[in-house]
Amino acid sequence: MKQEALLYFTDTWLTLLGLVLFFSFFIIMLIRVYSLKKEYFEMMSKLPFKELEDER
Amino acid sequence: MNQNYEYFSYDDDIVKKFLLATMIWAGAAFLFGLLAALQLAYWPLNLNSEYLTFGRLRPLHTNAAIFAFAGNAIFAGIYYSTQRLLKARLFSDLLGRIHFWGWQLIIVAAAITLPLGYSQSKEYAELEWPIDIAITLVWVVFAINFFGTIKKRREKHMYVAIWFYIATIITVAVLHIVNSIELPVTFLKSYPVYAGIQDALVQWWYGHNAVAFFLTTPFLGLMYYFMPKIADRPVYSYRLSIIHFWSLVFIYIWAGPHHLLYTALPDWAQTLGMIFSLMLWAPSWGGMINGLLTLRGAWHLLRTDPLVKFMVAAITFYGMATFEGPLLSIKSVSAVGHYTDWIIGHVHSGALGWNGFLSFAMIYYLVPKLWSTKLYSLKLATTHFWLGLVGILLYYISMVSAGITQGLMWHAVNENGKLVYPDFVETVTRIVPLYWVRALGGVLYLAGFILMAYNIWKTLKTAPKDQKEPTYAALKPNFESSSGETTHKKLEGMGLVFSVLSFIAIAVGSIVEIIPTLSLHKYVEPARVTDPYSALELAGRDIYIREGCYTCHSQMIRKLSAEVLRYGPASTIEESMWDRPFQWGSKRTGPDLARSGGKYPNLWHYRHMMDPRSTTPGSIMPNYPWLYTKKTDYLVLRKKLSVMQSLGVPYTDEQLAQADLDAQKQAMSIVEDLKQNGVEDPKLEEKEIVALIAYLQAMGKKERAE
Amino acid sequence: MSDDKKDIKKLEEHFDGIIEHDHPLPNWWVATFVITVVFSIFYYGYYELLDGPTLDQELSVKMAEIEQQQKDSVGKAFDNLDQDVLKQEFIDKGKVVFAEKCFMCHGQQGQGLIGPNLTDNFWIHGNTSQNILHVIQKGVPEKGMVPWEAVLSAEEQIATVAFIKSLKGTNPPTPKAAEGTEYKD
Numbered sequence: 001m002k003q004e005a006l007l008y009f010t011d012t013w014l015t016l017l018g019l020v021l022f023f024s025f026f027i028i029m030l031i032r033v034y035s036l037k038k039e040y041f042e043m044m045s046k047l048p049f050k051e052l053e054d055e056r
Numbered sequence: 057m058n059q060n061y062e063y064f065s066y067d068d069d070i071v072k073k074f075l076l077a078t079m080i081w082a083g084a085a086f087l088f089g090l091l092a093a094l095q096l097a098y099w100p101l102n103l104n105s106e107y108l109t110f111g112r113l114r115p116l117h118t119n120a121a122i123f124a125f126a127g128n129a130i131f132a133g134i135y136y137s138t139q140r141l142l143k144a145r146l147f148s149d150l151l152g153r154i155h156f157w158g159w160q161l162i163i164v165a166a167a168i169t170l171p172l173g174y175s176q177s178k179e180y181a182e183l184e185w186p187i188d189i190a191i192t193l194v195w196v197v198f199a200i201n202f203f204g205t206i207k208k209r210r211e212k213h214m215y216v217a218i219w220f221y222i223a224t225i226i227t228v229a230v231l232h233i234v235n236s237i238e239l240p241v242t243f244l245k246s247y248p249v250y251a252g253i254q255d256a257l258v259q260w261w262y263g264h265n266a267v268a269f270f271l272t273t274p275f276l277g278l279m280y281y282f283m284p285k286i287a288d289r290p291v292y293s294y295r296l297s298i299i300h301f302w303s304l305v306f307i308y309i310w311a312g313p314h315h316l317l318y319t320a321l322p323d324w325a326q327t328l329g330m331i332f333s334l335m336l337w338a339p340s341w342g343g344m345i346n347g348l349l350t351l352r353g354a355w356h357l358l359r360t361d362p363l364v365k366f367m368v369a370a371i372t373f374y375g376m377a378t379f380e381g382p383l384l385s386i387k388s389v390s391a392v393g394h395y396t397d398w399i400i401g402h403v404h405s406g407a408l409g410w411n412g413f414l415s416f417a418m419i420y421y422l423v424p425k426l427w428s429t430k431l432y433s434l435k436l437a438t439t440h441f442w443l444g445l446v447g448i449l450l451y452y453i454s455m456v457s458a459g460i461t462q463g464l465m466w467h468a469v470n471e472n473g474k475l476v477y478p479d480f481v482e483t484v485t486r487i488v489p490l491y492w493v494r495a496l497g498g499v500l501y502l503a504g505f506i507l508m509a510y511n512i513w514k515t516l517k518t519a520p521k522d523q524k525e526p527t528y529a530a531l532k533p534n535f536e537s538s539s540g541e542t543t544h545k546k547l548e549g550m551g552l553v554f555s556v557l558s559f560i561a562i563a564v565g566s567i568v569e570i571i572p573t574l575s576l577h578k579y580v581e582p583a584r585v586t587d588p589y590s591a592l593e594l595a596g597r598d599i600y601i602r603e604g605c606y607t608c609h610s611q612m613i614r615k616l617s618a619e620v621l622r623y624g625p626a627s628t629i630e631e632s633m634w635d636r637p638f639q640w641g642s643k644r645t646g647p648d649l650a651r652s653g654g655k656y657p658n659l660w661h662y663r664h665m666m667d668p669r670s671t672t673p674g675s676i677m678p679n680y681p682w683l684y685t686k687k688t689d690y691l692v693l694r695k696k697l698s699v700m701q702s703l704g705v706p707y708t709d710e711q712l713a714q715a716d717l718d719a720q721k722q723a724m725s726i727v728e729d730l731k732q733n734g735v736e737d738p739k740l741e742e743k744e745i746v747a748l749i750a751y752l753q754a755m756g757k758k759e760r761a762e
Numbered sequence: 763m764s765d766d767k768k769d770i771k772k773l774e775e776h777f778d779g780i781i782e783h784d785h786p787l788p789n790w791w792v793a794t795f796v797i798t799v800v801f802s803i804f805y806y807g808y809y810e811l812l813d814g815p816t817l818d819q820e821l822s823v824k825m826a827e828i829e830q831q832q833k834d835s836v837g838k839a840f841d842n843l844d845q846d847v848l849k850q851e852f853i854d855k856g857k858v859v860f861a862e863k864c865f866m867c868h869g870q871q872g873q874g875l876i877g878p879n880l881t882d883n884f885w886i887h888g889n890t891s892q893n894i895l896h897v898i899q900k901g902v903p904e905k906g907m908v909p910w911e912a913v914l915s916a917e918e919q920i921a922t923v924a925f926i927k928s929l930k931g932t933n934p935p936t937p938k939a940a941e942g943t944e945y946k947d
Contacts, residue, residue: 015328018568022306025561029302033295045290047141047215048281293785303795323817324810331802338795345791382798473831478913479863615817617824621912626821657906659876660867671866733876 065525066139070152074132081124088117090498097491102678107171109678111604115182116170124163129415130274137281143211143530147204158194173602174244185246188236206551210530216297220277223558227269235262252632264312292349300342309565314385318614320629333385340378347371362437366417373409395644398459408448427519436511443504450497458490467618480647481674584630586759588705591693592719596751610641611650624651651756659733661749683745690716839916847924856925872929874938881929886942894923
């Protein structure tokens with residue numbers, strides 16, 4: 001079975017590399033997201049409301 | 057006047073332009089869709105007209121819905137929200153106009169060429185090469201304008217909506233360019249560089265991600281801006297938005313092969329397509345949760361505010377569609393659902409529910425704001441909502457029942473090992489009543505839209521005559537803050553970093569899936585030889601492509617027992633190795649044609665194309681009378697063969713030199729046979745029907761053992 | 763910086779005192795994500811790296827099963843062919859089948875159209891019930907006659923033979939010219 005799959009696909013390393021990249025990227029992203037402060041998220045989520053008309 | 061502030065205005069005129077264009081093209085897209093739906097319920101509505109026949113109308117409908125309606129809505133929303141989120145006027149007013157008029161021109165070009173039959177027959181990428189180039193150029197203009205605005209922004213932080221826009225711009229560019237690499241034959245005819253399985257994989261990598269990055273990520277961006285604005289409260293969880301953004305962008309790009317389950321595509325690629333589709337479920341729902349829970353503590357708005365109704369319904373449909381998608385990607389579910397109307401129902405819950413309703417909410421929100429007036433009637437908007445909702449539900453329920461019914465009928469095998477419904481047409485006539493229900497759903501949806509058009513028109517009439525661009529204020533970008541120059545660099549750099557990261561995210565999946573198939577020889581067994589099409593067969597194939605036969609007929613017998621019983625041995629990679637473009641198809645309104653060659657005599661095809669009901673009572677296929685009057689272009693065949701040769705198809709120089717003569721000879725032999733059987737038409741050998749018959753008789757007959 | 767603070771302050775006033783905290787990710791959502799990822803790893807491993815069957819293997823197992831069923835079901839059905847084709851019930855049934863499946867090529871009354879005339883004494887592949895049954899079952903692919911074995915049940919096949927035999931000598935208008943050998947019986 002394994003041989004049959006590999007017969008058609010000699011670039012196994014490519015898939016593996018892709019998956020490794022994919023998961024390590026996720027881990028890094030998760031670490032970063034959880035290291036950010038609550039105030040940052042609050043500030044960001046309110047960005048769309050930071051609209052100031054001309055006050056002159 | 058505060059010294060720390062800068063004062064500026066936004067380019068809202070461009071937003072207005074795109075909004076009005078959205079309204080106009082939405083009407084066109086819905087009308088085309090309704091006509092197509094009615095044609096399936098009642099075939100005479102094909103009107104015996106070559107320009108309005110289903111095979112040409114369906115691409116017109118999908119292109120209008122995706123690129124004209126959704127496209128203009130996206131551009132309007134992006135230009136509006138980006139300027140406000142970044143506290144900066146658009147990078148260039150002129151580029152904005154070039155973008156606008158260029159895009160409308162492309163749409164008009166599509167609306168002219170598709171009915172005329174200029175089509176590549178690759179789904180959602182039907183437009184011919186000059187238009188492909190125009191799309192690329194306009195997209196680059198859009199990108200320059202967008203990234204230019206990021207560069208001159210006054211707001212340091214980039215809100216999550218902006219990330220979704222960045223991912224959209226980058227990915228759509230990559231998808232469009234890679235999928236559109238083709239070699240021109242004439243001004244409006246080209247052959248793709250990919251053939252057979254490569255073309256299938258690249259096309260569905262494109263097709264699936266067109267849904268992902270044209271109909272999902274930009275609309276999620278719009279949701280992240282407009283949902284909080286409409287509900288007047290910040291998004292539920294910003295942290296969730298970051299996580300689901302990156303997981304979505306990363307995973308989406310891999311899922312394309314779920315359109316090719318059980319086909320000749322190698323197993324490993326199919327399995328990748330399936331598992332990545334499954335993994336997409338949670339990231340997609342991250343967006344839904346964030347959108348819906350933004351309303352927390354304000355659910356009462358759902359009762360009173362039609363805009364909130366539209367938004368919530370849109371997000372709910374998004375949730376439904378992104379649950380159904382992974383479900384349909386499971387191999388055994390796909391076995392029943394693929395090629396049926398279930399898929400049509402699935403995409404319309406997304407298109408009508410998610411894209412349509414979200415765009416409507418956005419338009420209802422923006423028009424009064426931009427024209428500084430009030431919406432003419434909230435009541436009408438509410439009526440629009442209910443009409444639209446019932447329309448979608450009728451559409452969805454009828455199509456899912458039709459799809460599952462037909463899918464099960466196709467696969468029903470009795471205890472004697474025979475198909476229970478061996479006659480394909482029997483499975484079609486069974487679901488025709490449901491096609492009427494679907495059309496009724498379409499009528500309701502369109503009726504709702506007409507109310508909206510009236511409402512918007514009335515609103516515009518109440519708008520003050522002199523429209524001034526209001527001035528806004530924002531803090532000057534604070535370059536001298538604690539970290540000094542580095543902050544400035546960061547400010548400039550973030551856009552770039554995001555773009556590069558998004559690009560990497562989509563590149564990984566693309567490379568892993570596409571690169572291996574680019575070397576086709578790996579998959580082709582040397583013991584099997586497939587002869588390229590003869591010149592006449594190629595001419596016939598291009599007629600098949602022109603008429604959009606792929607919209608109703610597949611050419612891919614899947615590795616499923618019921619399909620083998622019905623159509624013959626499962627299709628192989630070798631059989632379509634010279635097919636440019638591949639025509640595996642995605643829908644079987646009619647039967648699969650992969651092995652139709654030799655199944656019926658020439659006379660059968662001659663009569664069938666003239667009036668399908670003369671050979672297949674109950675058929676809903678249109679008549680093709682023009683094939684009996686139009687002449688085959690024999691002279692262009694040398695050029696066609698030579699382009700094919702330069703793409704690697706093993707035609708000899710001799711075959712090239714006498715392509716037209718060979719074709720005429722083959723045509724004569726078919727005509728002889730038809731004449732013997734009583735067909736009387738003095739110049740028959742010149743007519744397109746003969747070329748088409750040659751192709752239909754060649755299908756599945758080109759492969760031989762060495 | 764003070765102006766920035768002022769903006770934020772304004773925003774908070776705008777939200778009418780609702781201070782938003784960053785909401786945690788719903789647990790069920792995280793669980794769904796983790797489960798699909800873990801499932802996917804095992805699924806890919808089983809089917810593509812370990813002993814999972816390929817699609818071709820699954821298909822050939824299924825086809826072997828079906829072929830066995832087909833073999834088992836044939837056999838007895840055609841034992842009384844020669845007697846059955848004379849029965850009126852079969853002829854009536856065959857008329858229905860003919861009107862659905864055959865008339866397109868052989869004409870409404872069997873007078874011949876794309877396919878040969880079935881009402882005369884001339885037969886290309888023989889005139890016995892067995893001969894006709896064989897043509898119906900296997901078709902004549904090189905001339906465009908479709909094999910009906912998979913489409914028609916055994917009973918329908920017998921009925922069709924019965925109806926065709928009943929057509930002999932009906933002399934419909936505009937018959938197709940005779941083809942094949944003449945059989946006088």
